[in-house]
Amino acid sequence: MLDRALLTLPLTGGRPIDSYDPRFAELADAVLRGRYIAAADGAGRLLAERFYDVRLISYFVFGVVLEQGVGGLGWALDVVMGLARSGWEGLGPAQGQQKHVKSSVRWLLEAISRRLAHLEDDPQGWARFMAEWDDERRAALIDAADALAVQLDGLGDLSLTARRVVSALRTLAVAPPPPLVEPTASQAPPIVEEDASEEQIDEDEDEARTTTSATTTSPL
Incomplete structure (x- = not known):
């Protein structure tokens, strides 16, 4: 599990990391491929060495959100607020x-x-998230995201982007859970009894004629 203690504020004694450092390039490639947890793991190793780069921090924080659900999301909002x-x-x-x-x-x-937004499309992910999604945490997360949007006001479109998080949280707070699709047992194909072949019918008729003939000509 990703260790949140690797990112304890305030950040002091940070070291720079070159954008062309192969370690950084590897993480950026993982993000492009959608391998977010792998990118967060790698970012955590670099944060442990005090490479406090905002790009590494964003990778790490999102990994915590994916991995740790409601608790990770609350922590993520607190981290961004503290940095801002x-x-x-x-x-x-x-x-x-x-x-x-x-x-x-x-x-x-x-x-x-x-x-x-896409959590609603994943019944299992929804269930895990909702296991911690009570009224108190719901209100706290919405308030934290709203406060972050206010804090980021004046930094280009960051405030608007934060308000999208607020909107997603409000929608998630009232949306009904997605229906669970029960697996249906596959039905065996019906057994169709084949009609007797014409050849078999002919054989049966020949046998009947032979029996009748034998009975007729047998001596008394």
């Missing part, structure tokens, strides 16, 4: 930091809102 309140202090990359912050946080929030 600190002015993204201590985050790399140093060159073009604001641009990377916007693109990485946008990617993370969009990934979260998509996950929430």
